[in-house]
Amino acid sequence: MLAFLFMIFGCFLFEPDLTDVVDAGDTAVLEFEVPRGASGYAVGKKLKKEDIIVDAGDWKWFLKNKGDGSCIKAGNFELKRSMTIPEVAKVLCDKPLGNDKPFTVLEGWRIQEIDAALAEKGLIKAGEYQKLASKPDAFNLPFEIQGLTTLEGFLLPETYRIDARKFDVKKFIERQLRTFIERFAKKQGTAVDHRGFYNVVIMASMLEREEPDAKLRPMVAGILWKRLENKWKLGVDATSRYTLEKWNDRGAFLKKLRDPEDPYNTRLRDGLPPTPIGNPSLDSLNAAVYPEKSPYWYYLHDSKGLIHPARTLAEHNANKKRYNVY
DSSP states (O other), X not given: OHHXXXXXXXXXXXXXXXXXXXXXXXXXOEEEEEOTTOOHHHHHHHHHHTTSSSOHHHHHHHHHHTOOGGGOOSEEXXXXXXXXXXXXXXXXXXXOOOSOEEEEOOTTOOHHHHHHHHHHTTSSOTTHHHHHHTOGGGSOOSSOOTTOOOOTTOSOXXXXXXXXXXXXXXXXXXXXXXXXXXXXXXXXXXXTTTTOHHHHHHHHHHHHHHOSOGGGHHHHHHHHHHHHHXXXXXXXXXXXXXXXXXXXOHHHHHHHHTOTTOTTXXXXXXXXXXXXXXXOOHHHXXXXXXXXXXXXXXXXXXXXXXXXXXXXXXXXXXXXXXXXXX
């Protein structure tokens, strides 16, 4: 009898909280794939690895005591980090996504590069996406930026599922904006107020191009914000590439670097460029909001792309000579 009561009490004691979620405020849609032949428990491990559920053990307990892992189907599903385990299980036991195909917006891509990729896949006529993304007034934005002329910077890089048979440019842009708002804008609160929301997005777009290692972007952000606050010219060469038809056109780039009339020339002009220079990743956006303090004022990258910061101009010039970067 005591053993029986202990078993009942033990089950009650160790029953997990199935209402627990990863992030109740994150309603962005994520694509999740259930591999063919995967067990219900293996799916739980994958859900945990992709940060969709809090605990794989809770998932296992749910399948054993409340759910039925055999109903989970192979295929792609749309999930959210705001879902509970029972809600996730219900979706995975429902019908998988149909003919949707993945379309990836690469980190740092400009509007024109997104347009070109969509056109290459035959989803739009060339220029269609760029034309609409240059009309911010056509969209109901939850933030107000005076004089905004483009959605550059707000079209969050991500892999989106799209159906080529019913692709709609405006709906796709709206989906990108929702993803940006849910994953970044809503979560920052007042953290961006002292620098300005749009300034943070501009800074993030520069960080995306300036530092390939996401872990080092907070340090670079600290250097660039410090330059800006002390009335230094930013000297971010990537900004001079923004208006080029081809980003890596070296001849056109060198000409831009010598043009004091180019509003994107941060070598010769004060302050930030007038707009973002591409669409930054979440890592870059967060680095812009939470910069790292350091004694550095300068940095350069060697031929392998490794960063070398410096505290003084003399140190920076020594790094130029050491790494043959001019």
